Amino acid sequence: MSIYKVFDSVTQFFSEAVARIFGPTDDAYPQTGVQPFEGDLPESKKSDW
Known part of the structure; x- marks a missing residue:
């Protein structure tokens, strides 16, 4: 594989x-x-409300 094809496939990826x-x-x-x-x-367990 040439360097151009490798560069092209990496760029596409x-x-x-x-x-x-x-x-x-x-x-x-x-x-x-x-x-x-x-x-x-x-039901609330606190009756402070």
Whole structure:
């Protein structure tokens, strides 16, 4: 392999890594929004409130 091919492959490796880090996210999570609280609050052991 010539030095130019090695340099080209190293440059491509790092440029793909930088593009992946600073590029837009590719998450496929559904947008659910704010979820309402449906649980019970614990009883406070302090009566100072």
